[in-house]
Amino acid sequence: MEFRRLGRSGLSVSEISYGNWLTHGSQVEEEQAQACIKAALDAGITTFDTADVYANTAAEAVLGRGLAGQRRESLEIFTKVFWPTGPKGPNDKGLSRKHIMESAHASLKRLGTDYLDLYQAHRFDQTVPLEETMVAFADLVRQGKVLYVGVSEWSAEQITRGAALARELKIPFVSNQPQYNMLWRVIEEQVIPACEREGLSQIVWSPIAQGVLTGKYRPGQPAPAGSRATDEKGGADMVKRFLRDEVLERVEKLRPLADQAGLSLAQLAVAWVLQNDNVASAIIGASRPEQVHENVKAAGVQLDADLLTAIDTALLGVVETDPRQTRSPVL
Numbered sequence: 001m002e003f004r005r006l007g008r009s010g011l012s013v014s015e016i017s018y019g020n021w022l023t024h025g026s027q028v029e030e031e032q033a034q035a036c037i038k039a040a041l042d043a044g045i046t047t048f049d050t051a052d053v054y055a056n057t058a059a060e061a062v063l064g065r066g067l068a069g070q071r072r073e074s075l076e077i078f079t080k081v082f083w084p085t086g087p088k089g090p091n092d093k094g095l096s097r098k099h100i101m102e103s104a105h106a107s108l109k110r111l112g113t114d115y116l117d118l119y120q121a122h123r124f125d126q127t128v129p130l131e132e133t134m135v136a137f138a139d140l141v142r143q144g145k146v147l148y149v150g151v152s153e154w155s156a157e158q159i160t161r162g163a164a165l166a167r168e169l170k171i172p173f174v175s176n177q178p179q180y181n182m183l184w185r186v187i188e189e190q191v192i193p194a195c196e197r198e199g200l201s202q203i204v205w206s207p208i209a210q211g212v213l214t215g216k217y218r219p220g221q222p223a224p225a226g227s228r229a230t231d232e233k234g235g236a237d238m239v240k241r242f243l244r245d246e247v248l249e250r251v252e253k254l255r256p257l258a259d260q261a262g263l264s265l266a267q268l269a270v271a272w273v274l275q276n277d278n279v280a281s282a283i284i285g286a287s288r289p290e291q292v293h294e295n296v297k298a299a300g301v302q303l304d305a306d307l308l309t310a311i312d313t314a315l316l317g318v319v320e321t322d323p324r325q326t327r328s329p330v331l
Contacts, residue, residue: 001044002300004280007174008199011148013076015274015299017047019283020059028287030062037066039289043296047076049283051122052107053083060110068112079107080152082122093331095125095133104140120150120177123328124158130165138169150175155326156194163198180204182213182272182315183242186325192278201280204273210239212251213269219248246318253314261307270298
């Protein structure tokens with residue numbers, strides 16, 4: 001495993017991190033989830049990402065059980081706050097001080113830890129003053145319950161505003177967690193330059209486009225049984241944007257390029273996001289341990305300029321680059 005610094009901070013994270021969105025507590029059974037966590041640990045992954053909303057808090061509890069007994073100082077445990085959880089009352093959502101404080105303490109309990117290495121605003125809350133949100137995060141940092149602060153899917157303008165407040169409050173504002181892969185590049189024009197200016201790194205989710213960049217979905221053919229596209233608990237909704245035949249036909253053109261590089265399609269996809277210097281870590285998920293073992297092989301891989309150009313050519317016409325796609329809902 002290779003490691004990179006998170007933003008301008010002193011925190012090192014594994015190039016491949018393990019996340020349990022859409023899997024733990026929902027898509028796969030407990031025993032299988034624990035096998036995947038063990039595979040991640042065995043592969044040298046030290047960075048684990050989750051969120052309170054995943055499986056309505058169950059995913060955090062699964063991860064906490066999976067990491068129990070490990071040396072806490074050897075792990076980086078990340079979680080997030082924003083989306084509705086619990087009974088979904090009026091204060092069970094968003095980035096108010098009340099919801100942040102209550103959610104942080106609940107997450108700590110579920111994860112079985114005294115502190116979070118990184119606590120992330122899962123989206124931007126347009127209904128709460130940003131000052132209130134950042135002061136709540138700052139108080140958690142002062143209390144020693146959070147070491148670093150990050151965000152997820154914030155726009156460049158929102159990141160810039162947050163960074164200015166973080167400087168005033170003297171708290172380490174270090175990362176953004178966006179969707180980023182060969183097919184979804186909306187952060188490149190505005191978000192990455194803003195993060196470079198403000199000293200944030202990207203921790204990217206969906207580097208294999210919810211499985212589309214593994215080549216498992218073929219044009220003109222039904223989705224494989226048991227795949228994310230058949231998951232009615234949320235997976236199918238997330239992946240459908242990539243399941244158009246015109247996209248799948250372009251993905252097929254990546255096969256010879258992956259063969260040329262001596263990589264599987266999934267390894268090529270994960271390695272591709274890691275070629276961006278502003279990316280500190282690529283989050284992989286898994287429903288089987290062998291998926292972890294395959295994807296971690298992308299760590300440390302260098303793709304040459306000709307191959308990167310060939311990838312762009314293969315996907316011409318189906319890559320989303322519009323920065324307006326980075327947006328947060330009003331809850």
